Amino acid sequence: MKALVVRLDSFGDVLLAGPAVRAVAAGCSHLTMLCGPRGADAARMLPTAPLLRLAGVGRIGADSVDHPGRLLDERHRRLPDRHEAQAALDTATALGFPPTAGDDGPLHVVPPPDTGALTGHGPYAVLHPGASAPARAWSPDRCAEAVALLADAGHRVVVTGGPGERALTRRVAGDLAVDLGGRTTARTLAGVLRMADAVVSANTGPAHLAAAVGTPVVSLFAPVVPAGRWAPYGVPVILLGDPSAPCADTRALVWPVPGHPCQDEVTGQDVVRAVHKLMQEGSS
Structure with missing residues (x-):
């Protein structure tokens, strides 16, 4: 068949x-x-x-x-x-296609390549500032704030983004982070995310790719869609964002600029605390 x-x-x-x-x-x-x-x-x-x-x-x-x-x-x-x-x-x-024995339904992708040449050596956290829908994104200023605070806390930070997001990743990374904007394919991005201690991302593709390679996610989750349906699946996740904000469940995906007002209540310090919590849980 x-x-x-x-x-x-x-x-x-x-x-x-x-x-x-x-x-x-x-x-x-x-x-x-x-x-x-x-x-x-x-x-x-x-x-x-x-x-x-x-x-x-x-x-x-x-x-x-x-x-x-x-x-x-x-x-x-x-x-x-x-x-x-x-x-x-x-x-x-x-439809007659149950999961096979031993497959409990996690996300998986083919094994990604070694990306140490892109990220450099040593532990790091990833911040992905973009989103396919601007209403789901965190503002560039908040992303840059989080990069600075993570660096102040002793973390190496890698900023990722697609070919059309080079200006955004350059702005967010500044002189404090490794800027991989436009420098990864889907497979190499999977490798970058797999080796991270934690990934900070809005509700967009790389957050789900991080889950597929087993990396914990700090999800900057705009409540325009329900978290129970769309949050990163099968890995430790901390959701940041007010689920009772006025835009909750509106599916208001059209927004003129990245950084929906509901999302900018989340601060860089909130992200740093969430990254630390995920790292501590992972080492215990």
Whole structure:
């Protein structure tokens, strides 16, 4: 049997589907994944279920309440308060692809490379200042403050970011941190995150990649989406942000600049304390 798994979302969303993808792969002879770059525009114009039906796919199931019944052979409704990774695995199980024996559903990626040449030697913490949606980001000034305070506390700091975030990472790193803005691929970023003592990030792809390589996360979690569904999964996590802020559960992902007002209540000292707590728990 051949299977197709569709996740037309951002980098982190695809990572969270990993446990479900493993379950499907174990139950079929050939697996194909259909993904898009950060949520393909085509997916917004043409719903995936009609596309698959037109392509002749024989059996279509989804975690969905939106598609008309004629487009889905099996509609799976997620259980309340399920994390996105758990809900995806529930959907795969409902379609006949339970996890294999011994797979308890954590996030995993292929082993990343050695990135010591990028980060330098010795322990370090990572701060990732960007986010795919500005409403989820911490402001650049707060990020720079956290870098300075972490450095004052004796930490080496590595600042990461994509090719379009070089100006941001340069501003945040200053002269105090290693600036890797635009210098990593997804695989080398995984290596950088794997060797970190802790990763500080908004609710965006690298936070989930850190979880996939087993690194604790200080999550600067804007409450525009529910933490129970989208927080880093399967690793020690400290969530920073007010879950009762006015923007809570609004899905207000459009914001003109990085640094939603709800997020800037979090300070650099809050981050330093959270990093220390995760490091102490990891060494005990």
